[in-house]
Every structure is written in structure tokens, then in C-alpha cells.
Amino acid sequence: MSTEHETGNVVVLDLGGTSLRLGHMRQGVACPDFQRISSDRLRVDNAQQVLVDIIREYATKLELKLDVVVLGLPGMIDRQQDTFTHCNNIPQLEGQGLQASLSAALQCRVILEQDIMLQLLGEWRGGSAQGSPAVFGVYFGTGIGAAYLVDGDPYAQSAAGLQAGHIPIMAQGKPCVCGNTDCIEAYACGHTLLELALKHSCSVENLFIEKDNPALSAELETFVLYQSFMIATLVTLFVPDMIVVGGGIPQMAGYPQDRLISNVRKHLRKPYPADSIKIQWACLGNHSTLQGALALLDLNDPIY
Numbered sequence: 281m282s283t284e285h286e287t288g289n290v291v292v293l294d295l296g297g298t299s300l301r302l303g304h305m306r307q308g309v310a311c312p313d314f315q316r317i318s319s320d321r322l323r324v325d326n327a328q329q330v331l332v333d334i335i336r337e338y339a340t341k342l343e344l345k346l347d348v349v350v351l352g353l354p355g356m357i358d359r360q361q362d363t364f365t366h367c368n369n370i371p372q373l374e375g376q377g378l379q380a381s382l383s384a385a386l387q388c389r390v391i392l393e394q395d396i397m398l399q400l401l402g403e404w405r406g407g408s409a410q411g412s413p414a415v416f417g418v419y420f421g422t423g424i425g426a427a428y429l430v431d432g433d434p435y436a437q438s439a440a441g442l443q444a445g446h447i448p449i450m451a452q453g454k455p456c457v458c459g460n461t462d463c464i465e466a467y468a469c470g471h472t473l474l475e476l477a478l479k480h481s482c483s484v485e486n487l488f489i490e491k492d493n494p495a496l497s498a499e500l501e502t503f504v505l506y507q508s509f510m511i512a513t514l515v516t517l518f519v520p521d522m523i524v525v526g527g528g529i530p531q532m533a534g535y536p537q538d539r540l541i542s543n544v545r546k547h548l549r550k551p552y553p554a555d556s557i558k559i560q561w562a563c564l565g566n567h568s569t570l571q572g573a574l575a576l577l578d579l580n581d582p583i584y
């Protein structure tokens with residue numbers, strides 16, 4: 281996939297709980313190859329410096345002079361104050377001045393965006409959410425990420441500070457990574473699958489294709505039901521035009537995509553929005569971040 285753009289050389293770094301992915305555009309042309317590095321490299325005291333080193337190493341290896349670096353971060357970004365918080369997976373990156381110090385160290389423009397918003401912007405610009413006036417993205421991965429994009433504007437107040445993975449849904453007292461108990465994320469994300477794999481002595485990758493294990497099947501059914509509860513809750517509250525479901529879990533072998541969708545519709549008011557809500561799967565993969573970066577550059581944001 282290539283995209284013509286007058287933005288020069290752009291490096292995009294998407295920071296996930298398990299791994300970080302680096303991609304780039306050279307003189308506006310997207311490169312199909314992405315590099316994956318373990319996020320553990322950033323779980324150190326000098327995480328900001330390591331982040332700079334990772335981006336520098338990547339650019340040097342590709343002989344790429346940096347014009348713009350776009351980071352998709354799993355946490356809450358306050359652009360006015362240049363603060364980064366709520367990063368449960370890599371708290372070492374939290375604090376003040378991340379954007380300014382990265383920009384100074386890398387000597388280029390640096391744009392920070394919430395990771396799911398960056399991917400959703402990509403789907404809106406060139407993927408499964410093209411043209412949607414109001415799309416809610418729900419991504420089931422290591423954790424649960426969500427973003428709400430209205431009129432393609434990631435800076436709208438309606439989109440700010442969403443922490444949809446931390447809606448409380450249960451009363452079982454299960455701890456969540458955020459410090460609270462009973463958040464949906466504690467019951468329906470990658471951590472939950474790890475626990476199930478351990479409990480049933482099978483590999484995480486094969487969970488949804490395990491045969492002859494009724495106890496596991498029942499637990500996975502409940503897992504998918506919780507995921508649908510979350511989506512139905514968001515549709516009920518925000519009444520978006522479309523839901524985009526992404527992340528690694530729905531792409532796992534044997535994951536019951538049809539059941540997720542039918543569960544969502546089952547728990548929505550009839551006939552509206554049960555029949556009217558569009559539910560799409562994120563389709564761009566890694567490229568969503570490059571498309572998202574282009575969408576951000578199109579905005580000509582005055583702050584960064």
C-alpha cells in the first residue's frame with residue numbers, strides 16, 4: 281500500500297502492552313514492513329531515553345532523516361499540559377513533558393495520540409470506517425482500548441479521556457490493572473485469556489479451537505458475552521453510526537466473530553439501535569497507524 285503525501289519522512293510507533301511496532305513513510309510513500317520490539321524494553325527507569333534510542337536506531341538503520349514522529353500511546357494524553365497518564369501497561373512513561381523532550385531529542389515534529397484513536401483514525405481515513413460521521417472503536421488486545429471519533433476530529437471534546445475498558449460490570453471483586461475492581465477489562469481482555477490458558481493447560485493461541493473441553497467452552501462463551509456487553513453499553517450511551525472492533529483477540533483462530541455481533545444486537549433496544557448500528561471489523565492491521573498518522577497530519581494541528 282502506498283500513499284502520496286507531502287509530509288516527508290514519517291515514523292510511526294504504536295506502543296502496545298506486549299510489543300511496540302514501528303513503521304514509516306519515506307517521502308510520503310508507506311513502507312509495507314513493520315518492526316516489532318518487546319515493550320519490556322520500556323519497563324525501565326529511563327523509559328523516555330530508551331524510547332528516543334529505539335526511534336533513533338530505527339531511523340538510522342533505514343537511513344531515514346526524520347521529519348515527523350507519530351506515537352500511538354496506551355494512556356491519556358493532555359496536549360495542552362504535555363502530560364501522559366493512565367498508562368497501566370508501561371507506567372514508566374507517565375509524567376510531564378514527553379512530547380517536548382522527544383521533539384528536542386529527535387530534532388523533529390512529534391505528535392502524540394492515544395493508540396486506539398490513532399488506529400481508528402486510520403480506519404476512518406482508509407479502512408472500514410471510511411465516511412462514518414460517528415464511529416466508536418473497541419479494541420480487544422492485552423487490555424481493552426476504545427476511542428470515539430466524531431466527524432474525523434480526534435480533538436473533539438466528545439472524544440477526550442475515554443476509559444471505556446474500565447466500566448464496572450461485575451460484582452465478583454476481580455482486580456483490574458487500573459487499581460479498581462470489576463472493570464470489564466478484568467474479565468474480557470488478553471490477561472483473562474492468559475488465566476484461562478493456564479487454568480486449562482493449553483496455549484493461548486489455541487484457546488478458541490480447543491476441543492472436548494466443555495468447561496473451557498463455557499468460560500469462553502461468557503468471555504465473549506462480556507465483550508458484547510461492553511459494546512452494547514457503548515452503543516446505548518453514545519448511539520454512534522458505527523462500531524469498529526479491532527485488536528488481536530477477534531483475529532484469533534476460532535474466535536466466534538458472528539456470536540459477538542449477534543450478542544451485541546441481542547442486548548440492544550429493538551428495533552433501534554439493534555438493527556441500525558453498523559458493526560465492522562478493523563481491516564488495516566499495522567497500516568492503520570500509518571493512515572492514522574496521515575489523518576493527523578491532514579488536520580494541521582496548531583499545538584504540535
Ligand SMILES: [Zn+2]
Binds near residue numbers: 445446457458460
Ligand atoms: Zn480498570
